[in-house]
Amino acid sequence: xxxxxxxxxxxxxxxxxxxxxxxxxxxxxxxxxxxxxxxxxxxxxxxxxxxxxxxxxxxxxxxxxxxxxxxxxxxxxxxxxxxxxxxxxxxxxxxxxxxxxxxxxxxxxxxxxxxxxxxxxxxxxxxxxxxxxxxxxxxxxxxxxxxxxxxxxxxxxxxxxxxxxxxxxxxxxxxxxxxxxxxxxxxxxxxxxxxxxxxxxxxxxxxxxxxxxxxx
Numbered sequence: 001x002x003x004x005x006x007x008x009x010x011x012x013x014x015x016x017x018x019x020x021x022x023x024x025x026x027x028x029x030x031x032x033x034x035x036x037x038x039x040x041x042x043x044x045x046x047x048x049x050x051x052x053x054x055x056x057x058x059x060x061x062x063x064x065x066x067x068x069x070x071x072x073x074x075x076x077x078x079x080x081x082x083x084x085x086x087x088x089x090x091x092x093x094x095x096x097x098x099x100x101x102x103x104x105x106x107x108x109x110x111x112x113x114x115x116x117x118x119x120x121x122x123x124x125x126x127x128x129x130x131x132x133x134x135x136x137x138x139x140x141x142x143x144x145x146x147x148x149x150x151x152x153x154x155x156x157x158x159x160x161x162x163x164x165x166x167x168x169x170x171x172x173x174x175x176x177x178x179x180x181x182x183x184x185x186x187x188x189x190x191x192x193x194x195x196x197x198x199x200x201x202x203x204x205x206x207x208x209x210x211x212x213x214x215x216x
Contacts, residue, residue: 001134001190003030003211008111010123010135012183015167016145016160019138020119021200026207027117035110036119100178124188125179135188136207140195 001007009026013019020036027034107126110116124135140148142164149160175183186192191210193203 001211001214002132003215005132006111007115007132007134008123008127008130009117009207010127010133011117011119011138012122012124012136012189013119013138014140014145015164015171016148017138017140017195018148018200018203019195022138022203022207023117023119025200025204029204029208030115030117032115032117033110034117034119035107122175122179122183125175125181128188134211135190137183137186137189137192138195138203139192144196 001009009023009030011019011023011026013022023036024034104126107118107123110118111127111130124137127133127135142161145164146157146160149155149163150157153160155163172183175181181188191207193206195203198206
């Protein structure tokens with residue numbers, strides 16, 4: 001990936017692996033915006049961004065995403081808190097074909113507008129042919145993921161394990177349905193990081209080192 005040209009970094013992560021935090025920190029270090037599932041879904045709901053509405057906006061012969069972003073006051077490296085719900089309210093298994101297509105168009109609009117970091121949403125598949133992208137998978141041992149959820153959400157280990165199992169299954173089924181591949185297939189990624197024994201900052205440093213070496 002060439003960091004001096006417009007790029008898109010895709011982060012797929014296991015729940016409880018710290019992948020979202022890594023994405024935020026990486027975007028901050030690269031001075032680019034960070035987007036995730038929660039923001040995309042809130043945009044769809046607030047602005048009724050169906051495939052038909054997106055096609056209408058695209059047909060106006062201007063950068064529809066840039067105009068929408070300006071109207072929301074979303075600036076590079078910064079996301080207005082009112083547009084970011086604390087948790088996603090739409091599980092992957094409830095997503096329809098139209099929602100998937102709308103999200104795909106939103107992601108493409110985001111990347112067309114400028115360099116960015118995107119977490120989740122099958123980005124590795126949506127941008128598989130993008131000329132300047134980097135796909136990353138963030139994983140961790142089950143016990144580490146459970147411990148993180150217990151700490152972050154104040155729940156029991158049994159509750160955390162149940163949530164993780166349900167989310168893992170839902171995300172895998174979602175990815176298989178819309179991409180025809182597994183989210184665990186490492187061939188879909190340029191870089192795979194196991195978080196069990198390192199910090200989020202360590203992971204960001206690893207990614208930055210990978211990027212810098214690829215630009216030498």
